[in-house]
Amino acid sequence: MSQIRSTEIGTGLFALLGFAALFFLVTQITSRGFSWHDQSYHLTARFSNVGGLKVGAPVSMAGVTIGRVESIDFDSTDYKAVAHLKVEQRYKKIPDDSDVAIYTAGLLGGQYVGFTAGGSETYFKEGDQIEMTQSAIVLENLISKYLFDKAGQGPAKPAEGAAK
Amino acid sequence: MTGPATAAPSPGAADAVVSLEGVSYAVGGRSIFDRLDIGIERGKVTAIMGPSGTGKTTLLRLITGQIRADAGRIQVDGTDVGTLDNDGLYRLRRGMGMLFQNGALLTDLDVYENVAFPLREHTNLPESLVARIVLMKLHAVGLRGAARLLPGELSGGMARRVALARAIVMDPKLLIYDEPFAGLDPIALGVVLRLIRDTNDALGITSIVVSHDVHEISALADRAYLLSGGRVVAAGTPAQLNADASPIVRQFMGGLPDGPVAFQYPAPDYAAQLLGAEVPR
Amino acid sequence: MSLAAEVLGNGRALLGKAGSFTLFTLRMLRVTPRALLRPSLVIAQVFNTGALSLVIIMLSGLFVGMVLALQGYDLLQRFGSTESLGTATGLAILKELGPVVTALLFAGRAGTSLTSEIGLMAATDQLAAMEMMAVDPIRRVCAPRFIGGFISMPLLAAIFGMIGIFGAQLVGVTLMGVDSGQFWSQMRGAVALKDVTEGILKSIVFGFACSAIAVYEGYHAVPTAEGVGRATTRTVVTSSVAVLVIDYMLTAVLL
Numbered sequence: 300m301s302q303i304r305s306t307e308i309g310t311g312l313f314a315l316l317g318f319a320a321l322f323f324l325v326t327q328i329t330s331r332g333f334s335w336h337d338q339s340y341h342l343t344a345r346f347s348n349v350g351g352l353k354v355g356a357p358v359s360m361a362g363v364t365i366g367r368v369e370s371i372d373f374d375s376t377d378y379k380a381v382a383h384l385k386v387e388q389r390y391k392k393i394p395d396d397s398d399v400a401i402y403t404a405g406l407l408g409g410q411y412v413g414f415t416a417g418g419s420e421t422y423f424k425e426g427d428q429i430e431m432t433q434s435a436i437v438l439e440n441l442i443s444k445y446l447f448d449k450a451g452q453g454p455a456k457p458a459e460g461a462a463k
Numbered sequence: 464m465t466g467p468a469t470a471a472p473s474p475g476a477a478d479a480v481v482s483l484e485g486v487s488y489a490v491g492g493r494s495i496f497d498r499l500d501i502g503i504e505r506g507k508v509t510a511i512m513g514p515s516g517t518g519k520t521t522l523l524r525l526i527t528g529q530i531r532a533d534a535g536r537i538q539v540d541g542t543d544v545g546t547l548d549n550d551g552l553y554r555l556r557r558g559m560g561m562l563f564q565n566g567a568l569l570t571d572l573d574v575y576e577n578v579a580f581p582l583r584e585h586t587n588l589p590e591s592l593v594a595r596i597v598l599m600k601l602h603a604v605g606l607r608g609a610a611r612l613l614p615g616e617l618s619g620g621m622a623r624r625v626a627l628a629r630a631i632v633m634d635p636k637l638l639i640y641d642e643p644f645a646g647l648d649p650i651a652l653g654v655v656l657r658l659i660r661d662t663n664d665a666l667g668i669t670s671i672v673v674s675h676d677v678h679e680i681s682a683l684a685d686r687a688y689l690l691s692g693g694r695v696v697a698a699g700t701p702a703q704l705n706a707d708a709s710p711i712v713r714q715f716m717g718g719l720p721d722g723p724v725a726f727q728y729p730a731p732d733y734a735a736q737l738l739g740a741e742v743p744r
Numbered sequence: 745m746s747l748a749a750e751v752l753g754n755g756r757a758l759l760g761k762a763g764s765f766t767l768f769t770l771r772m773l774r775v776t777p778r779a780l781l782r783p784s785l786v787i788a789q790v791f792n793t794g795a796l797s798l799v800i801i802m803l804s805g806l807f808v809g810m811v812l813a814l815q816g817y818d819l820l821q822r823f824g825s826t827e828s829l830g831t832a833t834g835l836a837i838l839k840e841l842g843p844v845v846t847a848l849l850f851a852g853r854a855g856t857s858l859t860s861e862i863g864l865m866a867a868t869d870q871l872a873a874m875e876m877m878a879v880d881p882i883r884r885v886c887a888p889r890f891i892g893g894f895i896s897m898p899l900l901a902a903i904f905g906m907i908g909i910f911g912a913q914l915v916g917v918t919l920m921g922v923d924s925g926q927f928w929s930q931m932r933g934a935v936a937l938k939d940v941t942e943g944i945l946k947s948i949v950f951g952f953a954c955s956a957i958a959v960y961e962g963y964h965a966v967p968t969a970e971g972v973g974r975a976t977t978r979t980v981v982t983s984s985v986a987v988l989v990i991d992y993m994l995t996a997v998l999l
Binding site for chain 1: 834905935943
């Protein structure tokens, strides 16, 4: 009988450890785990281009993550991307004239939404739309713009080289 | 227990619990049994004897429905084994007990749990009742004190006695022993012999013993069949078999090295092979 | 005996084996509900396949995580993005190495023990004795072992994953000096719930395959000492190949 009991205890410990590990992986490693104090409010922001922004990307203010991108839609009436942001309730005092932009973390990192605080005395509340947005910087556009500028400045230089 | 069992005497042959009529069986084109007729009488100890390789174990597998005959009819207690489906076979086997050569005890269970195994699988008896039945059966084989030993700690004779206790725990009507005497010392042999006889008589069941140990069978069996070459070559009481004059019976009962069952395995001519100095191919 | 005939013969043998395996698995699944009525048998097998594999799984997980961090650090350093180490090791362990290495170790530790146990029961007439006692050995012996293995595998994979990530953190943060905050936040930022569920799903499929193969090989082992030994070897080989093939197919579908 004592042997059976030790088997059961061992199995119980094993199962406990296994489920604890599962729980750890689901809640601690992923970006969208369950949260006990899941109290947050929702904001929308319209961008002409969201670039590589992904669902689940962080929403930050002054470098602190205050929420997540919940979903990204496309509005076919004005051809803009609509990002739904979820911001934690404890960061509720964000001036309603703050503007948002899509930034890139490092040269190769993922993209995130960053707030820059405004000066208003009133704050964003549930369901508000952020008026001032700045789209993602698309690297290709930047490069081509730079190249065209160069081309406009001095068309003679490359031609000279080519002739030689 | 024997009272109502004899209420319906079958016509012709004596009251047979197991009867084989014209049973043939072949494996891969090689005939093992050829129109075999055997009747096992109720309440008696019947021995099936024969040289190694005559398919004695195959016969047991036919009777218990583990394999099916190619032709003929096998009846156990009036039921045609060949027509039963899997559930029917399992139902039939609940009325049988079988003792395997080495006991075949479940190695991860102790003696007590091994004997309790059929009860736990087939019944929902309360633990106190299970304990009483198990201890009774273990006492009958003299191993009540060994209840908490594991099969690995038992000697060959003890393992067979535990297996016997397990085989009778469901109170079967038919008990089948496959080579119960193989590899036992004389004392254990005597114990097993007495147990088979006592179990048969005390519980009023029918026993089939498959063996090739002539002396033990002579002392034990009420009736014996001698199989050879897929047929019954002799049947009767052990005394009748001992007195039989046919060469194969004489060879088997007397333990003669040469006879109808040849000493030499079939081979090319001895002198020719030696003189030619051929390497056997 | 031309090569073509031999190939044809092997192909037929393989098909026959696949068929017999499928039939056996279906037979086992059919008695699974009845086997679940005896939870104590299943618990004993969860212990046998899971708890007894714990040490080897944890040790392997730790070292796999550690070596992954070492290699990952060296690679990421060349691109100057060592802060992504958490992401790299986390994804590699959760999606790929956790389920696969766990399944391979499971085949070697638990699978062989299942096969040899059932094979020895067949060799010593225990299965035949059960049949004679009107007890279906597939329900009493095979099904609980199969269910036990099936339950154990995802839990083992999760434990492997957790320990592996800690191992990676140990080397990456403690030894190589990656910022602890960067390590964890980058991992959390990049690993989605889908990545975790993908790994768990894989380990569930592997658990099914490895347990079924081990039980099948044991039940169909030639009932001699040699036959059981051969069956045990076949369990490891077949399970390992099956795990790697299934892994590719699942990855292709889930990615």
